[in-house]
Amino acid sequence: MKLLVPVRHYLLILVVLILAGCPSPDDNQPGNLPSATPDSETKSEHTPPPEDQFEMSLQRDPVDDEITRYMLSNDKGMVVELINLGATVTRVLLPSGNGESVNVTLNFEDPTTYKMNPPYFGSICGRYSNRIAQGKFSLNNQEYTLATNNDPNHLHGGNEGFNKKIWIAEEINEADQVGVQFTYVSADGEEGYPGTLTVKVKYLLNNDNELKLEYTATTDKETVLNLTNHCYWNLGGAGSGSILNHELNLNCSQYIPVDKTGIPTGELADVAETPMDFTSFHTLGKRIEQVEGGYDHCYVRDNYDSEGVQLIATLRDPESGRSMEILTTEPGVQLYTGNFLDGSENVGGYAKHGGICLECQHFPDSPNQPEFPSTTLAPQEVYQQTTIHRFKFAK
Ligand code: BGC
Numbered sequence: 001m002k003l004l005v006p007v008r009h010y011l012l013i014l015v016v017l018i019l020a021g022c023p024s025p026d027d028n029q030p031g032n033l034p035s036a037t038p039d040s041e042t043k044s045e046h047t048p049p050p051e052d053q054f055e056m057s058l059q060r061d062p063v064d065d066e067i068t069r070y071m072l073s074n075d076k077g078m079v080v081e082l083i084n085l086g087a088t089v090t091r092v093l094l095p096s097g098n099g100e101s102v103n104v105t106l107n108f109e110d111p112t113t114y115k116m117n118p119p120y121f122g123s124i125c126g127r128y129s130n131r132i133a134q135g136k137f138s139l140n141n142q143e144y145t146l147a148t149n150n151d152p153n154h155l156h157g158g159n160e161g162f163n164k165k166i167w168i169a170e171e172i173n174e175a176d177q178v179g180v181q182f183t184y185v186s187a188d189g190e191e192g193y194p195g196t197l198t199v200k201v202k203y204l205l206n207n208d209n210e211l212k213l214e215y216t217a218t219t220d221k222e223t224v225l226n227l228t229n230h231c232y233w234n235l236g237g238a239g240s241g242s243i244l245n246h247e248l249n250l251n252c253s254q255y256i257p258v259d260k261t262g263i264p265t266g267e268l269a270d271v272a273e274t275p276m277d278f279t280s281f282h283t284l285g286k287r288i289e290q291v292e293g294g295y296d297h298c299y300v301r302d303n304y305d306s307e308g309v310q311l312i313a314t315l316r317d318p319e320s321g322r323s324m325e326i327l328t329t330e331p332g333v334q335l336y337t338g339n340f341l342d343g344s345e346n347v348g349g350y351a352k353h354g355g356i357c358l359e360c361q362h363f364p365d366s367p368n369q370p371e372f373p374s375t376t377l378a379p380q381e382v383y384q385q386t387t388i389h390r391f392k393f394a395k
Pocket of ligand 1: 336
């Protein structure tokens with residue numbers, strides 16, 4: 001057979017075709033983030049490039065007509081994924097020594113599942129996070145009645161709390177941080193609360209591996225407000241097992257004792273010489289059996305009337321060497337050891353104690369507890385909260 005071109009030309013074409021099928025060196029360049037597809041697995045399948053090749057970036061990825069996912073990345077290879085449904089943190093990926101990333105916050109695989117989200121994974125809770133006794137409070141001699149969605153009390157804003165709302169998102173791209181500002185306007189009377197309330201929550205990631213949450217809110221009528229983020233942490237990796245081996249230190253010499261339904265008795269009790277004491281590092285599992293139902297209590301930050309953010313909690317996982325410090329302006333932190341996680345589909349399949357929440361907030365039931373710091377917001381005031389999560393990847 002007579003060839004139209006010399007054999008060496010066919011060989012050249014073959015070589016070009018083979019090379020085209022190979023990964024280009026660019027595939028390892030910054031911007032190729034760990035897979036954006038949420039998964040319930042502990043590790044992302046992607047092997048990140050060497051550390052010096054990461055760069056700060058912000059990416060957006062529409063999920064459906066309503067839900068958009070945002071991916072914040074820093075130059076250390078840390079990635080935070082957010083969705084505008086509930087202004088929710090869906091994954092926090094930390095690079096690990098073996099070149100893989102580990103997701104350290106409990107999540108649902110499918111972002112649309114967050115429309116229900118019974119455990120409140122990663123979401124902003126409001127208007128009033130935590131409990132209000134019997135769903136009732138008074139302001140200016142008027143009694144307000146809220147949903148008693150945590151029989152017999154009100155919990156995390158009611159049946160349709162802020163965790164179920166679609167928030168407006170604005171991207172933040174600055175030299176030293178990337179982020180998203182989420183805004184939600186809650187109508188006067190929504191879930192029984194008075195006043196039109198405008199809430200803004202900024203999530204910011206910087207190159208010091210800090211995830212900063214800045215909250216502001218204003219109202220046109222006096223109302224009550226207590227915002228928090230409801231991430232469940234497992235520094236060994238979401239789905240890797242229980243957090244009972246994690247060690248916790250709280251800068252809190254007092255906690256708030258509660259009745260059987262989680263409502264404060266009104267007293268602030270000293271933690272000293274009780275299983276509630278985390279003023280030095282203690283393994284969570286060590287004394288949990290002595291606490292009926294497990295830890296689900298609000299701790300009182302030492303010097304809580306001080307200005308600015310202050311370290312309130314340090315969580316560390318001796319096995320992986322990862323740790324997280326939490327600094328906040330809030331007077332309290334709810335320590336909740338995932339006591340109601342039961343392995344069911346409703347809770348993403350995570351088992352009891354599969355994650356720990358450290359929710360910075362005001363004290364539970366403050367609207368009915370005159371001795372507690374006030375959670376009333378007046379029209380001329382601006383609600384402000386700053387909470388920082390600072391991660392260390394390994395030993
Ligand atoms: C509360 C728990 C509640 C959980 C719901 C926590 O903030 O303290 O009692 O079960 O939220 O996910």
